[in-house]
Amino acid sequence: MSRRRHTVAGSAAAGSAENATAAADKLARFQAVTDAALSRLGVEDLLTELLNRTCELLSVDTATVFLLNTTDTELIAAASSGAEDEVRLGVRIPVGSGLAGRVAVTGTPLTVDHIDPSTVASPVVLESGIATMAGVPLIRSGSVVGVLQIGSRSSRTFTDDDVELLQLVADRASSVVRDRSAALDRAAALALQRSLLPDHPEHVPGLDVAVRYAPGTEAGVGGDWYDLFVMPTGHIGITIGDVAGSGLRAAVVMGRIRSALRAYALETLDPADVLTRLDLKIRRFEPEAMATVLYAVIDPDHACMQISNAGHLPPIVTEPGRPNRILEVPPDVPVGAFIDDVRRSSRHGLAEGAGILFYTDGLVETRTEPVTRGIEILADALSGDTAEAMCFSAMTTVFGQRPVIDDVALLAVRRAPDHIHRRPVR
Amino acid sequence: MISPGAGWTDLDGSKSWLAGGSDVAELSVSITPRTDAVIVAAVGDVDISNSAELAEAIASAVGEDKGAVVVDVADVGYFDTSGIRALVHGRRLADSHGVSYRVIGASGVVLDALRLTGVWPQLAGGGEPA
Numbered sequence: 001m002s003r004r005r006h007t008v009a010g011s012a013a014a015g016s017a018e019n020a021t022a023a024a025d026k027l028a029r030f031q032a033v034t035d036a037a038l039s040r041l042g043v044e045d046l047l048t049e050l051l052n053r054t055c056e057l058l059s060v061d062t063a064t065v066f067l068l069n070t071t072d073t074e075l076i077a078a079a080s081s082g083a084e085d086e087v088r089l090g091v092r093i094p095v096g097s098g099l100a101g102r103v104a105v106t107g108t109p110l111t112v113d114h115i116d117p118s119t120v121a122s123p124v125v126l127e128s129g130i131a132t133m134a135g136v137p138l139i140r141s142g143s144v145v146g147v148l149q150i151g152s153r154s155s156r157t158f159t160d161d162d163v164e165l166l167q168l169v170a171d172r173a174s175s176v177v178r179d180r181s182a183a184l185d186r187a188a189a190l191a192l193q194r195s196l197l198p199d200h201p202e203h204v205p206g207l208d209v210a211v212r213y214a215p216g217t218e219a220g221v222g223g224d225w226y227d228l229f230v231m232p233t234g235h236i237g238i239t240i241g242d243v244a245g246s247g248l249r250a251a252v253v254m255g256r257i258r259s260a261l262r263a264y265a266l267e268t269l270d271p272a273d274v275l276t277r278l279d280l281k282i283r284r285f286e287p288e289a290m291a292t293v294l295y296a297v298i299d300p301d302h303a304c305m306q307i308s309n310a311g312h313l314p315p316i317v318t319e320p321g322r323p324n325r326i327l328e329v330p331p332d333v334p335v336g337a338f339i340d341d342v343r344r345s346s347r348h349g350l351a352e353g354a355g356i357l358f359y360t361d362g363l364v365e366t367r368t369e370p371v372t373r374g375i376e377i378l379a380d381a382l383s384g385d386t387a388e389a390m391c392f393s394a395m396t397t398v399f400g401q402r403p404v405i406d407d408v409a410l411l412a413v414r415r416a417p418d419h420i421h422r423r424p425v426r
Numbered sequence: 427m428i429s430p431g432a433g434w435t436d437l438d439g440s441k442s443w444l445a446g447g448s449d450v451a452e453l454s455v456s457i458t459p460r461t462d463a464v465i466v467a468a469v470g471d472v473d474i475s476n477s478a479e480l481a482e483a484i485a486s487a488v489g490e491d492k493g494a495v496v497v498d499v500a501d502v503g504y505f506d507t508s509g510i511r512a513l514v515h516g517r518r519l520a521d522s523h524g525v526s527y528r529v530i531g532a533s534g535v536v537l538d539a540l541r542l543t544g545v546w547p548q549l550a551g552g553g554e555p556a
Contacts, residue, residue, distance in 0.1 A: 244507045246474065290511045292543060311543035331544030334510075338518040339548045367471070367504050370538035406506075 047176050051081035054169050058162055060150045062130065065138070065173055066093065066100050067146040075100050075147055077122075078177070083151070086124045097121040100147040103135040107144050109163045110135050113155070125151060134158040136167045138174040148173055189221040189248040196255050197409070201228040204236055206302055208355075210387035212395060212410040216246075216362060217403045223250030223291065224360040224409035225258055229265070234300030237265045240312065240358035240411055241293035253289045257282065257335070261295065271295045271308035272343040275335060279310070279343075282336040290336040294329065294358060298350065302415050305356075308345045310335045313364065313371070316379045318355040318390065324379045327356070355390050355414035357382060362406035363398055387412040455483040463494035469501040472509035480509065484516035488523050495520055500531025505539045514545055527551070 051063040062082035066075035075093040077086035085091075095104045098121030099112050111134040112119045120126060120133065130151035138146035148170040150158075158166075197213050209228060215221045223243025230236055239261055243254045257278065264277045274295055282289055294312035298305040307315075307327075311334035315327045329346055333339045350356070364374030381397040384390035390412040453470035464487040468480055487495045497513060499505070513529055520527035528551035532540055540546040 242507065244511045290507075290514065292507070309544070311545065313542060331542060333544045333548060334514070337514045337545060337548075338521075339514070339545070341548065361507065365506070368535070370535050371542055372538050 047079040047173060047180070048081060050169060050173055050176065051079060054148075054150065054166070055081050058150060058165065060152045062125075062128070062149075062151040064149050065146060065177070066104075066149065067138070067177065068095070068104065068144065075104055078146070083124060083128065086122060089124065091122050091124055093121045099133055099135045100149050103137050103147045103149075104144050107137050107139065109137070109167060111158050111163070113157065129153050131155045132158065134163060134166060136163065136170045138170050138177065140174050140178055145174065146177065185248040186220060189251040190215070192248070192251045192255055193221050196258060197225055201226075201411075202230055204228075204230055206416050207236065207298075208387040208414040208416055210391045210412045212391045212408070214362075214395075214399075214404045214408045216405050216407040220246060220407070221248075221251055222246040222407040223254040224362065224407050225254050226358065226409045226411040227258055227262070228411065228413070229262060231266060231269075233269070235269055236298040236300075236302075237262070238296045238298065238358065238411065238413065239293060240315075240360060240409060241291050242312070242360045242409075243289060243291040245289075246407075253286055254291075256286065257289070257291055257293070261293070265295075265297075269297055269306075270345055271297050271306055272332075272345040275308050275310050275332075276343050279335040283338060286336065290334050292334045292361075296356075296358075298413075303350060304347060305350055306345050306347050308332070308343055310343070311337070313359065313361060313375060315359075316357045316375070316382055318357070318382060318384070319351050320353045324382050326375055326379050350415050352415055352417045355384070355387065355412060357390055357394060358411045358413075359394065360407070360409045362404065362408035363394065363410065365406065384412075387414045390414070453479060455479055457483055457487050459490055459492060462492060463496050464488075464490050464492045465496050465498060467498040467501070471504040472502055472512070473504065473506045474508040477506075477508035477512045481512040481515055484512065485519055488516065488519050488525050488527075491523065491525065494526040494528070497527075497529045498531045499529060499536055500533070502532075502536050505536045507539075507543070510539060510543050510545060513540075513549055517549060 047065060051065065054063040055061065062080065064080040064083050064086050065078050067078045069076055073095055075095065077091045080087050093101050095101050099110055099119060101121055103110050113132045115126065115130055115133065117126065131153055132155060133149060133151045135147050135149040137144045138148060148166060150166060193213065199211065201209055201211060211226055223245055225241055227239040228236065241257065243250045243257060260281050261274060261278050264274045268274060275293060292312040293310045294307065294315070296305050296307045307329045309329040309331050311331045314329050316324055317327050318324050327348060330344060332343045333341050361371065364378055365371055366374060378394060378397060382390060382393055384393045391410050394410055453468065453472055453476045456467045458465040458467070466483050466487045472480055484495065484497060497516065517527045529549040537546070540549065
């Protein structure tokens with residue numbers, strides 16, 4: 001391992017031949033510890049234990065991991081041994097300031113043997129009696145993601161071997177942090193998805209509704225969503241959409257788009273108008289996002305619906321005694337595509353007993369066949385006398401043979417025959 | 427050496443959503459400057475694992491300021507929404523640079539995907555099946 005080394009202030013001692021044997025011994029001990037005992041710990045404990053071992057091995061008083069924030073402007077204390085206050089008090093160090101801040105900028109190890117506000121930015125360190133410090137970068141895929149910093153109360157000089165060992169710990173910490181953030185992202189995305197996609201949407205008398213959401217085996221949770229809500233006028237809004245991308249970021253953007261669409265739905269009953277406003281909002285506040293969305297508004301008497309389509313796949317309609325058909329809803333551009341084009345709404349009748357299946361591309365997309373072919377196959381096979389049966393039929397048609405690779409959202413709605421839902425007015 | 431902030435790639439993460447397979451999609455993108463236009467030619471499959479490559483190639487082609495960028499997708503076998511986003515983002519970038527922008531050669535699975543998402547008329551720039 002050869003990394004350049006700088007000193008911030010004062011001198012750095014050079015490694016020597018006799019130190020090499022000791023360093024090799026330290027490395028061996030370190031490897032043994034990381035490979036055996038630590039492998040059974042959870043990621044949180046693992047990071048802390050790694051720092052405890054670092055203090056022991058290098059005979060230092062503090063070892064702290066700082067991680068860069070999402071805008072790469074500040075380092076935030078994430079875990080510590082000996083300087084737990086830095087974590088508890090949420091110490092933030094501007095990138096470029098002090099030892100850790102400079103390590104983050106240069107991506108190279110630094111040492112400092114003169115502690116004052118010009119060399120160290122952390123107020124906790126300044127008041128702790130630390131005399132010498134060293135910091136090395138946490139690097140992932142060629143970029144700095146954080147800094148591992150150690151401090152000693154006794155005046156000592158960190159050797160090249162010390163720094164090399166420290167860098168080894170940092171590399172290990174970097175992979176621990178990566179695993180931790182991946183696990184946190186997955187859990188957060190799933191929690192978000194669950195809270196925004198209820199298993200049982202709002203009950204509407206006269207409408208039979210069923211839904212499905214399946215995370216992809218490869219993609220995990222993504223940006224697919226469905227929504228159904230009743231407006232004060234008695235109109236029913238139905239949304240199906242897909243934010244391009246996957247993971248927590250896509251799920252977060254999905255949540256914002258879903259909320260914004262609901263808000264605009266309360267302002268205007270024209271679906272094209274709602275999607276136009278949504279598009280403007282995304283361009284202004286989520287300029288990196290793009291989503292396909294189909295938004296339908298069902299009349300209070302359930303006999304008709306109005307649909308606007310922002311680049312989404314067409315719903316499939318089932319009617320008693322008639323072959324299934326793919327609803328003609330000409331696609332306008334996706335929201336967030338930054339293309340100025342007029343959005344259209346189209347009106348469609350909804351017969352008694354008719355069902356509509358709204359879905360995302362994970363249901364019909366394969367690598368070899370055009371999507372239109374997948375839609376035709378689904379339309380041919382779709383059956384079911386209830387919304388629940390329609391969802392079951394759609395899922396078994398597609399996923400009877402293959403796993404759910406991309407995430408999938410489905411919403412089936414069926415208009416009950418008139419005699420079932422019309423109750424006498426009291 | 428601080429990594430760039432959130433952008434297109436952050437939305438994507440790093441994964442492949444192959445239908446029925448586990449190989450990573452193969453994609454090569456070439457950039458060929460001509461006197462009056464820069465040609466970006468993609469060969470292979472475009473999906474979320476590699477759509478950033480296409481987006482970067484288009485961005486660098488737009489950056490050459492030749493007055494026109496043509497994206498050739500004739501040899502693309504598969505295209506998912508992240509690929510569409512890359513093409514649409516390219517158009518937005520070209521617009522902001524005052525560079526004309528056109529996608530050519532779409533057929534089969536690719537043309538199908540572009541039509542279904544309603545972006546084809548906006549990318550074809552005339553002379554292509556609408």
